[in-house]
Amino acid sequence: MEEWPFEFRINKYHFAEETVGSSGVQIHTDSSFLTILQDDEVVGGLEVMDMSGAFIPVDPWPSTLVVNLGDVGRAWSNERLRTVTHRVQCKEASLRYSIASFLLGPKGTVEPPEELVDATHPRLFAPFNFEDYRKLRYSTKLRAGEALDLLIIDSSKNYPGEK
Ligand SMILES: O=C(O)CCC(=O)C(=O)O
Numbered sequence: 001m002e003e004w005p006f007e008f009r010i011n012k013y014h015f016a017e018e019t020v021g022s023s024g025v026q027i028h029t030d031s032s033f034l035t036i037l038q039d040d041e042v043v044g045g046l047e048v049m050d051m052s053g054a055f056i057p058v059d060p061w062p063s064t065l066v067v068n069l070g071d072v073g074r075a076w077s078n079e080r081l082r083t084v085t086h087r088v089q090c091k092e093a094s095l096r097y098s099i100a101s102f103l104l105g106p107k108g109t110v111e112p113p114e115e116l117v118d119a120t121h122p123r124l125f126a127p128f129n130f131e132d133y134r135k136l137r138y139s140t141k142l143r144a145g146e147a148l149d150l151l152i153i154d155s156s157k158n159y160p161g162e163k
């Protein structure tokens with residue numbers, strides 16, 4: 001992973017009385033391989049979706065980092081690893097900050113290493129390039145991992161890079 005690009009973002013939320021109850025960040029998965037988040041240590045708001053589709057608050061926990069997997073991690077691992085769908089809700093009228101480091105993934109083609117593909121775990125996704133995938137997310141407005149579902153291999157088709 002040494003050569004893999006990183007992206008760094010500071011989020012600042014101007015939460016006010018009139019925004020309480022609304023979304024600071026819409027429901028999404030991260031497009032990255034892995035995200036390391038230094039979340040606000042005082043003001044809550046981050047929520048993750050559980051298996052039943054319910055949102056669970058991730059309450060502030062000083063001196064900890066939140067680590068979550070993104071779409072590239074799901075594809076690279078041939079879905080052995082899962083993404084987490086999340087959002088940020090405005091809970092109180094207060095400035096809120098978070099600092100996210102996104103490990104984006106391999107520079108060239110995103111595809112699983114050989115060890116993660118076998119007869120019981122056939123290749124699930126067509127190989128793709130990270131920038132193309134990001135464009136696909138923007139153009140389709142599918143921000144919660146559904147864009148990756150568009151790359152699920154249809155065994156009746158051939159894909160570039162496939163053996
Ligand atoms: O601010 C947060 O707690 C999360 C931000 C987030 O999900 C993101 O930047 O992708």
Ligand SMILES: [Fe+2]
Pocket residue numbers: 028029030086
């Ligand atoms: Fe996120």
